[in-house]
Amino acid sequence: MAELTLLQAINKALEQQMEKDKSVVVFGEDAGFEGGVFRVTAGLQKKFGEDRVFDTPIAEAAIVGNAIGMAINGLKPVAEIQFSGFMFPGYNQIVTHAARMRNRSRGKYGVPMVVRMPYGGGLRALEHHSESLETLFAHIPGLKLVIPSTPYDAKGLMIAAIQDPDPVIFMEPKRIYRAFKQEVPDQEYKVEIGKARVVKKGEGMTVVAWGAMMRETQKALKRLEKENIDVELIDLRTIAPLDYDTVLESVKKTGRLLVVSEQVKSLGIASELITRANEEAFLYLEAPPMRVTGHDITVPLPKGEHHHMVDEKRIAHTIKKLANYEV
Amino acid sequence: MILTSFDPLKKEQFQVLDKDGKVVNKDYEPKIDDDTLIHMYKTMSLARVADIKALQYQRQGRMLTFAPVQGQEAAQIGPMAALDKKDWLVPAFREAAAMLYKGVTLEQSYLYWYGNERGSQFDEGVNVLPVNVPIGSQINHASGVAYASKIQKQDAVALAYIGDGGTSHGEFHEGMNFAAVYNAPLITIVQNNQYAISTPRAKQTKSETIAQKAVAYGIPGIQVDGNDVLAMYAVVKEARERALKGDGPTLIEAFTYRLGPHTTSDDPTIYRKDEEVEEWKTKDPLIRFRKYLTNKKLWNKDKEEALQEEYKKLVNDTFKKVEASGLVELDDVFKYNYAEMPRDLQKQKEAYEAYLKESEEN
Numbered sequence: 053m054a055e056l057t058l059l060q061a062i063n064k065a066l067e068q069q070m071e072k073d074k075s076v077v078v079f080g081e082d083a084g085f086e087g088g089v090f091r092v093t094a095g096l097q098k099k100f101g102e103d104r105v106f107d108t109p110i111a112e113a114a115i116v117g118n119a120i121g122m123a124i125n126g127l128k129p130v131a132e133i134q135f136s137g138f139m140f141p142g143y144n145q146i147v148t149h150a151a152r153m154r155n156r157s158r159g160k161y162g163v164p165m166v167v168r169m170p171y172g173g174g175l176r177a178l179e180h181h182s183e184s185l186e187t188l189f190a191h192i193p194g195l196k197l198v199i200p201s202t203p204y205d206a207k208g209l210m211i212a213a214i215q216d217p218d219p220v221i222f223m224e225p226k227r228i229y230r231a232f233k234q235e236v237p238d239q240e241y242k243v244e245i246g247k248a249r250v251v252k253k254g255e256g257m258t259v260v261a262w263g264a265m266m267r268e269t270q271k272a273l274k275r276l277e278k279e280n281i282d283v284e285l286i287d288l289r290t291i292a293p294l295d296y297d298t299v300l301e302s303v304k305k306t307g308r309l310l311v312v313s314e315q316v317k318s319l320g321i322a323s324e325l326i327t328r329a330n331e332e333a334f335l336y337l338e339a340p341p342m343r344v345t346g347h348d349i350t351v352p353l354p355k356g357e358h359h360h361m362v363d364e365k366r367i368a369h370t371i372k373k374l375a376n377y378e379v
Numbered sequence: 380m381i382l383t384s385f386d387p388l389k390k391e392q393f394q395v396l397d398k399d400g401k402v403v404n405k406d407y408e409p410k411i412d413d414d415t416l417i418h419m420y421k422t423m424s425l426a427r428v429a430d431i432k433a434l435q436y437q438r439q440g441r442m443l444t445f446a447p448v449q450g451q452e453a454a455q456i457g458p459m460a461a462l463d464k465k466d467w468l469v470p471a472f473r474e475a476a477a478m479l480y481k482g483v484t485l486e487q488s489y490l491y492w493y494g495n496e497r498g499s500q501f502d503e504g505v506n507v508l509p510v511n512v513p514i515g516s517q518i519n520h521a522s523g524v525a526y527a528s529k530i531q532k533q534d535a536v537a538l539a540y541i542g543d544g545g546t547s548h549g550e551f552h553e554g555m556n557f558a559a560v561y562n563a564p565l566i567t568i569v570q571n572n573q574y575a576i577s578t579p580r581a582k583q584t585k586s587e588t589i590a591q592k593a594v595a596y597g598i599p600g601i602q603v604d605g606n607d608v609l610a611m612y613a614v615v616k617e618a619r620e621r622a623l624k625g626d627g628p629t630l631i632e633a634f635t636y637r638l639g640p641h642t643t644s645d646d647p648t649i650y651r652k653d654e655e656v657e658e659w660k661t662k663d664p665l666i667r668f669r670k671y672l673t674n675k676k677l678w679n680k681d682k683e684e685a686l687q688e689e690y691k692k693l694v695n696d697t698f699k700k701v702e703a704s705g706l707v708e709l710d711d712v713f714k715y716n717y718a719e720m721p722r723d724l725q726k727q728k729e730a731y732e733a734y735l736k737e738s739e740e741n
């Protein structure tokens with residue numbers, strides 16, 4: 053066991069998998085020599101050499117497209133997109149090729165690659181560095197999408213992602229890269245892709261979050277400690293394929309659903325979760341499902357970001373509102 | 380003609396001023412009137428002071444992350460001085476000096492990096508596009524701006540900037556190719572400052588020079604001493620004339636160096652040696668230009684001291700004003716997403732305002 057940050061846990065997972073499996077290669081802009089702008093891949097080039105860990109030219113289509121080719125021909129690439137806001141040139145490759153290859157070749161070619169990218173707001177960052185675009189991947193059949201919120205899950209999910217036969221998008225909540233440490237086992241272990249985690253059991257209401265919003269939600273719950281609201285808190289961990297069973301089972305028990313997301317409001321992960329609750333747990337609902345999200349606006353630059361960013365105060369406010377809702 | 384005399388495939392580099400400010404290429408020394416020369420020097424100096432100060436503010440926690448210009452002033456001011464007011468500047472993200480010359484105010488420039496969109500709301504008649512962070516994409520915009528200028532007979536060119544790393548991007552290639560096919564009046568300046576964050580230029584492309592990529596587009600390409608403001612001026616002047624005659628784009632590689640960090644979040648000591656930085660400091664574009672002006676009796680020590688004092692004060696006062704601007708109003712983050720706010724967005728805003736009011740009362 054070691055006390056690791058989320059960032060260190062990903063680094064450890066990469067190191068362990070590279071050690072164990074020679075087909076794992078790691079690359080991206082500044083990901084080799086420097087170990088990435090956040091240092092997620094620090095030390096790997098030194099340890100495994102430049103063939104397996106390298107800096108790429110600035111070209112996201114090339115990064116993802118090459119990862120696809122490598123994956124088809126026997127490697128297990130873990131490609132880094134420096135920030136999720138810059139994945140768009142590579143998005144073409146992800147959507148038009150990685151996601152479809154297995155289906156269109158009727159299983160002949162799989163694309164066992166991982167595309168990592170830091171994402172999310174609240175860091176007073178430059179333009180294009182604060183978006184939460186997970187829906188753009190979750191919407192595409194054939195892709196898996198995971199978002200860890202703890203160091204333990206980060207390591208286990210990364211190992212599972214590398215060993216997965218299908219393309220996995222691995223979004224890293226950069227706001228909590230170094231926010232806290234957790235005991236992480238030294239040995240190899242997997243966190244199953246497609247399984248949500250019930251973080252805290254409760255009877256009064258189901259609250260669902262993921263990524264950096266887990267921490268905000270936990271802070272909100274702390275704020276409400278004296279309010280006697282019995283929340284069941286679920287960390288999605290995997291966005292696609294989503295673990296609807298765990299969420300709906302909880303909703304059927306509590307009768308109330310709140311989804312917390314830092315995405316823009318409409319047509320996001322929260323929308324789908326609420327739709328499923330309506331479709332499959334309607335008769336159990338004691339209140340309309342609710343969500344706390346950003347607005348349908350371009351993420352503001354730092355001096356206006358607070359208007360958009362979901363914070364513990366707004367989450368606590370909505371939890372109270374939902375708890376007190378009476379038909 | 381400079382563009383036909385320097386062969387990009389022979390690794391030739393065009394220079395007018397050497398690092399001591401001596402004219403080494405008399406034939407190509409541009410004829411620039413004294414007022415313009417001084418205005419060029421002053422803008423370079425202002426950009427430098429603003430840069431150094433911003434770094435200080437950033438270290439004090441008063442400024443957010445930004446991309447310093449230091450060392451690249453000549454590659455930006457020379458070209459801008461060769462443009463006409465109606466020509467377009469399409470920057471990447473490290474062109475604060477060029478933007479200043481082209482009419483973006485220091486206050487706007489600071490405001491952008493300070494995290495306020497109003498910093499991209501330039502004054503009427505300032506033909507400058509906002510800072511462009513997604514690498515490569517601006518080359519296509521510039522090509523489109525140039526194409527529109529051509530078919531509407533606006534008699535104006537578009538000048539785009541990109542970094543050495545940016546030339547690896549598909550969009551760089553696509554934009555250059557597009558503009559070349561249609562003879563769009565585009566000038567693209569690649570500021571080859573030797574690094575893309577930590578990645579050295581040699582890892583971006585196997586081409587010996589970036590200028591030689593022009594050969595494949597069927598357009599002129601030239602490598603220029605990017606720390607030589609007169610060389611940069613002269614070559615852009617010629618590229619502009621070509622473009623306006625309908626002869627199409629030009630690719631200019633400005634061979635230069637970023638003296639500062641990539642951004643304030645970057646630690647350059649990880650990937651480059653101090654000696655290398657020291658070596659480049661001797662080629663500082665400001666020193667070279669100052670010597671030239673001093674030789675021409677247009678500048679002296681007293682003027683320099685007075686200017687430094689004036690700009691320190693100007694920069695300080697401007698930054699204080701920017702700091703005093705505080706946070707962005709709620710209205711502003713909603714009202715510019717569309718020309719007319721959709722009804723549902725209006726409702727989202729009202730719901731949020733109601734929440735704010737409610738949570739204030741509690």
Ligand SMILES: Cc1ncc(C[n+]2csc(CCOP(=O)(O)OP(=O)(O)O)c2C)c(N)n1
Nearest residue numbers: 138473512513514542543544545574575576
């Ligand atoms: C499409 C895209 N990918 C990645 C980034 C992240 N990024 C910002 S600056 C930079 C390096 C740019 O190097 P270069 O083009 O040489 O310009 P310089 O920073 O040296 O001025 C990178 C990779 C980005 N802004 N856009």
